[in-house]
Amino acid sequence: MVRLGHDEAGGMVRLGHDEARGMVRLGACASHAVNSPTAKARDIRYLLYDVNPPEGFNLRRDVYIRMASLVKTLRRDGDDWVLVLPPWGRLYHWQSPDIHQVRIPWGDFFSLHSLQANVPVVEYEAFIAESGGPFIDQVLVLQNYAEGWTDGKWEEKVDQRPCVDKLMYSKDKQGYYRGWFWGYEETRAHKVMCMSAQGHASILAPVLQRNITVTSVMLDRAETVLHDHYAGKDYWSTRRSMVFAKHLRLIGDAFRAERLSSTDAGDLTGYNEDWTRMKAELGWAKGGTYLGVHLRRKDFIWGHRKDVPSLKGAVQKIRALMTKHKLDQVFVATDADDEELEDLKRMLPEMVRFEPTWEDLELHKDGGVAIIDQWICAHARFFIGTSVSTFSFRIHEEREILGFDPKSTYNRFCGDEEKECEQPTHWKIVY
Ligand SMILES: Nc1nc2c(ncn2[C@@H]2O[C@H](COP(=O)(O)OP(=O)(O)O)[C@@H](O)[C@H]2O)c(=O)[nH]1
Numbered sequence: 224m225v226r227l228g229h230d231e232a233g234g235m236v237r238l239g240h241d242e243a244r245g246m247v248r249l250g251a252c253a254s255h256a257v258n259s260p261t262a263k264a265r266d267i268r269y270l271l272y273d274v275n276p277p278e279g280f281n282l283r284r285d286v287y288i289r290m291a292s293l294v295k296t297l298r299r300d301g302d303d304w305v306l307v308l309p310p311w312g313r314l315y316h317w318q319s320p321d322i323h324q325v326r327i328p329w330g331d332f333f334s335l336h337s338l339q340a341n342v343p344v345v346e347y348e349a350f351i352a353e354s355g356g357p358f359i360d361q362v363l364v365l366q367n368y369a370e371g372w373t374d375g376k377w378e379e380k381v382d383q384r385p386c387v388d389k390l391m392y393s394k395d396k397q398g399y400y401r402g403w404f405w406g407y408e409e410t411r412a413h414k415v416m417c418m419s420a421q422g423h424a425s426i427l428a429p430v431l432q433r434n435i436t437v438t439s440v441m442l443d444r445a446e447t448v449l450h451d452h453y454a455g456k457d458y459w460s461t462r463r464s465m466v467f468a469k470h471l472r473l474i475g476d477a478f479r480a481e482r483l484s485s486t487d488a489g490d491l492t493g494y495n496e497d498w499t500r501m502k503a504e505l506g507w508a509k510g511g512t513y514l515g516v517h518l519r520r521k522d523f524i525w526g527h528r529k530d531v532p533s534l535k536g537a538v539q540k541i542r543a544l545m546t547k548h549k550l551d552q553v554f555v556a557t558d559a560d561d562e563e564l565e566d567l568k569r570m571l572p573e574m575v576r577f578e579p580t581w582e583d584l585e586l587h588k589d590g591g592v593a594i595i596d597q598w599i600c601a602h603a604r605f606f607i608g609t610s611v612s613t614f615s616f617r618i619h620e621e622r623e624i625l626g627f628d629p630k631s632t633y634n635r636f637c638g639d640e641e642k643e644c645e646q647p648t649h650w651k652i653v654y
Pocket residue numbers: 229278279280281282316317517518519555556557558589590592593594596611612613614615
C-alpha cells in the first residue's frame with residue numbers, strides 16, 4: 224500500500240546568476256579583480272532535490288518553496304547556489320493511459336521567467352549541459368532520527384547517520400550510484416549518504432556550506448525538512464513566483480469566457496504577468512458568476528475518511544451554496560473515477576467540467592489539466608474545496624493572490640457525519 228502523505232506545514236532568465244558567474248561581474252571591476260583577496264569569485268554550486276515518490280503534484284509544489292528558501296539562505300553567505308528543478312514524472316495520480324509522462328520540464332507547467340525573478344533556477348537538462356554531464360557529486364538522503372524525538376523534546380538538529388530505510392541507490396560496476404533520477408537513466412552519483420534531519424530547511428545550510436564542498440548536491444526525501452517560515456514573506460514571494468505557464472492560463476481563460484461567461488475585465492481579476500507587481504487588495508476581485516468546486520475523491524474516500532462527504536452530501540452542499548450566492552453556474556474539478564462521475568452527472572446535470580480531448584491531454588499532460596482546473600476554480604465567485612487536499616490549498620493561495628475576499632475562498636466540504644467541521648485557515652499574503 225502506498226503511503227499518500229500530506230505534510231504540508233512541515234518544503235529562467237537566470238536572475239543575477241549569469242552575471243555573478245564571471246564575465247559581466249569580473250568585467251566591471253577588472254582593474255582589481257584578479258589579485259584582490261576581497262574579490263574572490265563565488266563558485267557556482269547546484270542544489271538538486273527529490274521528494275518521496277508517492278507524494279503528489281501539489282505537495283511537491285510546497286516542497287519547492289522549502290528548497291527555494293534554503294537556496295536563498297545559502298546564497299546569502301558564500302557560493303553562487305542555483306536550484307535545479309526536478310523534472311516531473313511517474314506521479315502516482317498521473318495515470319492517463321498511453322501518454323508519456325516522465326522527464327517533464329518545469330517550463331511545461333510554470334513560467335520559468337517568473338521563478339527566476341525569485342531565486343536562480345535551472346531545468347535539469349540545463350544542469351547536465353552546464354555542469355559537464357549527467358553526474359551528481361553527492362546525494363544526501365534525508366531521513367528522520369531512528370530514535371524519534373528523544374525525551375519527547377523537540378530540537379533542531381542534523382547528523383550523518385546510518386540509513387534507516389533500504390537505500391534506493393545501488394552501485395554499478397564502475398562504482399557510481401544509480402537510482403531513479405527522474406527517469407534520466409544515464410545520471411549517476413559519485414557519493415550517497417544518509418542524513419538525519421529534524422527542523423526547518425535552512426538547518427542544512429551550514430552542512431552544505433562547510434562540511435560539503437563538492438559542486439552539485441542532491442537532497443533526496445527533501446520533504447523531510449520543514450518550511451523556514453510557513454506563510455511568511457519569503458514563503459509568499461516564492462509562492463507568488465510560481466506563476467502557471469502562460470499557455471495553460473490562456474486555455475483556462477478561453478474556457479472561462481466560452482463556457483462560464485467569465486472575463487478578467489468583468490470579474491475584476493486582472494493579472495499582472497510580472498508577479499512582483501501583482502498586489503491585489505483583498506476583496507477587490509469579484510470572480511465569474513459561478514460556484515467553483517474541487518471535489519477530491521479516489522484515495523480520499525478509500526480510507527472512509529470522516530471529513531470527506533458522500534457524493535450526495537457534496538451535491539446538497541453545492542446546491543445550497545448556489546442558492547445562497549445566487550449563482551446558476553457551477554464548475555467542478557474532480558478526480559472522481561468514471562463510475563462516480565456518472566453518478567455526479569446524474570445528480571448535478573448542469574455542472575460544467577473541463578474535459579480535455581486526448582490531444583489536449585497528450586499535449587498538456589495530467590499536470591497541465593490539473594493546473595487548468597485550478598485556474599478556473601481560482602476565478603470563481605465562490606469556492607469550496609476538499610478537506611486537507613493540497614490541490615485545494617493551492618487554489619486558496621491562487622485566489623489570495625488574485626485578491627478575493629477570504630470568505631469566498633477558505634471553504635471546504637464537511638463529511639456527512641462530521642460534527643465539528645473546522646474550515647480552512649486564512650493565510651494572508653505578506654508582501
Ligand atoms: N485535473 C484534476 N486532477 C485532480 C483533481 N483532483 C485531484 N487530481 C489529481 O490527483 C492529484 C492529487 O494529488 P495532490 O496534488 O498531491 O493533491 P492532494 O492529494 O489532494 O493533496 C493531483 O495532482 C491531480 O493529478 C481535479 O480536480 N482535477
